[in-house]
Amino acid sequence: MSVLETRNLTKRFGDVTAVDGVSFAVEEGEVFGFLGPNGAGKSTTINVLLGYMSPTSGSASILGHDVETESRALRARTGVLPENVGVYDRLTGREHVASAIRIKDADDDPERLLARVGLDPDAWDRRAGGYSTGMAQRMALATALAGDPDLLVLDEPQSGLDPNGMQEIRDVVLEEAADGTTVFFSSHILPEVEAVSDRVGVMRAGEMAAVDDIDALRERWTDDTVVRATVADPPVRPEALADLDGVSDVAVEGDRVTLSCRTPRAKGRAVAALERTVGVADFEVEEGSLEDTFTALTGGADAGETTATTRADDPEVSA
Ligand SMILES: Nc1ncnc2c1ncn2[C@@H]1O[C@H](COP(=O)(O)OP(=O)(O)OP(=O)(O)O)[C@@H](O)[C@H]1O
Numbered sequence: 001m002s003v004l005e006t007r008n009l010t011k012r013f014g015d016v017t018a019v020d021g022v023s024f025a026v027e028e029g030e031v032f033g034f035l036g037p038n039g040a041g042k043s044t045t046i047n048v049l050l051g052y053m054s055p056t057s058g059s060a061s062i063l064g065h066d067v068e069t070e071s072r073a074l075r076a077r078t079g080v081l082p083e084n085v086g087v088y089d090r091l092t093g094r095e096h097v098a099s100a101i102r103i104k105d106a107d108d109d110p111e112r113l114l115a116r117v118g119l120d121p122d123a124w125d126r127r128a129g130g131y132s133t134g135m136a137q138r139m140a141l142a143t144a145l146a147g148d149p150d151l152l153v154l155d156e157p158q159s160g161l162d163p164n165g166m167q168e169i170r171d172v173v174l175e176e177a178a179d180g181t182t183v184f185f186s187s188h189i190l191p192e193v194e195a196v197s198d199r200v201g202v203m204r205a206g207e208m209a210a211v212d213d214i215d216a217l218r219e220r221w222t223d224d225t226v227v228r229a230t231v232a233d234p235p236v237r238p239e240a241l242a243d244l245d246g247v248s249d250v251a252v253e254g255d256r257v258t259l260s261c262r263t264p265r266a267k268g269r270a271v272a273a274l275e276r277t278v279g280v281a282d283f284e285v286e287e288g289s290l291e292d293t294f295t296a297l298t299g300g301a302d303a304g305e306t307t308a309t310t311r312a313d314d315p316e317v318s319a
Pocket residue numbers: 013016017018036037038039040041042043044045
């Protein structure tokens with residue numbers, strides 16, 4: 001069952017089309033990474049999904065509830081960590097979490113939730129007005145977890161956190177997913193998305209540029225993986241290697257061979273072929289990263305529509 005679904009979702013602000021006919025679905029129990037450069041339309045999509053603003057056209061549903069007409073029902077089963085966390089300065093962390101539990105009509109223990117997100121117990125009874133950004137972020141995540149939601153929507157959950165804090169968020173996301181919670185995780189921090197997501201959707205200039213699982217995206221969009229080997233017993237015959245499935249380029253210089261491989265299997269085949277024929281004394285592998293994928297899909301972190309990169313041979317990416 002799709003926990004979250006959009007159909008041709010469009011949101012305009014005057015002349016600006018922030019979200020332009022976006023359709024995608026998030027399935028039950030998956031962690032869906034939502035990527036895109038600044039201004040791509042991620043927050044607007046999330047605001048429409050949570051019923052904070054109406055779409056100009058198209059529709060969306062969460063947990064079977066229409067986001068426009070049944071936003072109250074869907075919010076009861078959804079935990080949200082918004083992009084800009086607002087705190088009530090005079091309330092303590094404990095009071096914030098207790099209030100979220102009350103609103104959800106749940107019976108969680110506030111201390112258990114605060115401990116899960118790594119907020120220092122010394123801070124639980126201090127006013128949140130004095131919290132650092134990272135502390136407020138942790139507290140907000142604890143409120144999002146109140147009532148054991150079926151869907152967690154996390155908008156840039158790691159902003160303001162140190163590496164330790166980012167690791168804690170990652171752990172919470174993975175624990176929630178293991179528990180069957182569906183997680184919609186919006187972030188610019190690519191390694192974090194890569195570490196927790198089953199699939200990713202990449203927005204660019206209001207459109208969904210691609211939706212796929214991370215491995216498939218990487219395979220289609222990153223540069224070749226490069227294998228650099230020193231062989232034990234030259235000379236190397238480049239023709240034999242170039243014939244291997246998935247090997248796109250071979251360069252030989254004395255006992256050094258550089259192979260460009262389209263797929264992980266091609267990499268394995270190439271090293272095995274070298275070992276069989278001339279022996280491998282040493283080798284290193286340079287993998288294409290998700291960073292490259294992201295750049296290829298969006299035309300760079302700050303790119304607008306005009307500089308975005310597209311591939312004419314990819315049916316999922318409109319040029
Ligand atoms: N309330 C608004 N009024 C007018 N334009 C808006 C409004 N909200 C968003 N926009 C515009 O819509 C586009 C998409 O913005 P949005 O905030 O959804 O992108 P984003 O992907 O979340 O970016 P970021 O990662 O920087 O938060 C931008 O061009 C933005 O300027």
